[in-house]
Amino acid sequence: MKDIIILNQVDSTNDYAKEHYMKLESETVIVAHEQIKGRGRSNHIWNSPTGNLYMTILFKNIKRNSIFNYLMNTSISIVRLLDNYNIDASIKYPNDIIVKNKKIAGILMETKGDEILDYLIIGIGININQLDFKELREKATSIYIEKHKEYNTIGVMKDFISILEVQKELYKEYIMKSYVLGKRIHYSNESFIVTGINKDGKLLLKGSCELEIHMNEISLEELYE
Ligand code: BTN
Numbered sequence: 001m002k003d004i005i006i007l008n009q010v011d012s013t014n015d016y017a018k019e020h021y022m023k024l025e026s027e028t029v030i031v032a033h034e035q036i037k038g039r040g041r042s043n044h045i046w047n048s049p050t051g052n053l054y055m056t057i058l059f060k061n062i063k064r065n066s067i068f069n070y071l072m073n074t075s076i077s078i079v080r081l082l083d084n085y086n087i088d089a090s091i092k093y094p095n096d097i098i099v100k101n102k103k104i105a106g107i108l109m110e111t112k113g114d115e116i117l118d119y120l121i122i123g124i125g126i127n128i129n130q131l132d133f134k135e136l137r138e139k140a141t142s143i144y145i146e147k148h149k150e151y152n153t154i155g156v157m158k159d160f161i162s163i164l165e166v167q168k169e170l171y172k173e174y175i176m177k178s179y180v181l182g183k184r185i186h187y188s189n190e191s192f193i194v195t196g197i198n199k200d201g202k203l204l205l206k207g208s209c210e211l212e213i214h215m216n217e218i219s220l221e222e223l224y225e
Contacts, residue, residue: 026060051129
């Protein structure tokens with residue numbers, strides 16, 4: 001991740017990212033100690049007192065069809081983060097992270113743009129030190145409730161970012177170790193060079209035209225003659 005902006009109080013870190021995205025670099029992280037207009041999915045309010053983690057990661061110029069990949073990486077990284085604290089969490093499709101049937105974290109993704117997005121913002125709320133969820137007490141939990149100890153929110157954010165970075169590194173490593181990149185292949189009676197593999201697992205080809213093909217569309221003989 002590039003820059004980390006830490007705010008004491010903000011309406012919503014997602015709204016902050018939307019307002020400022022033009023002058024922020026892709027992969028900027030915005031964190032707030034408190035939100036006064038925190039938003040959840042389906043126009044729900046995301047109650048945001050101090051003590052929990054409220055953060056947004058801004059991505060620019062990425063492909064719309066890679067959104068699910070970003071969602072998967074984020075969800076898995078939250079589960080791994082919690083696992084490091086000995087909390088067994090699972091992913092409730094599409095955007096909730098749950099522990100013993102109670103929600104511990106939520107993700108709110110918002111986009112602007114068409115095929116290549118002006119922005120993808122990933123808002124993440126993780127309940128850390130909250131003890132009383134009032135009318136939601138049957139439905140929500142926090143790290144404190146599970147582990148009976150307080151955590152530093154910025155420390156948790158940093159742990160989360162480093163896990164997310166590892167996820168990204170896995171993709172980079174996959175690309176670096178790829179045997180097919182730069183190879184010439186035959187596809188539909190034409191010759192192409194493999195120029196990349198995108199995060200959806202599609203092969204990027206360049207010949208008389210540029211193509212993106214799904215792995216099911218190509219046989220091994222065409223790849224490895
Ligand atoms: C949900 O489960 O409904 C999604 C909740 C997302 C909450 C986070 S907190 C940081 C970011 N800013 C917001 O206003 N919402 C997201």
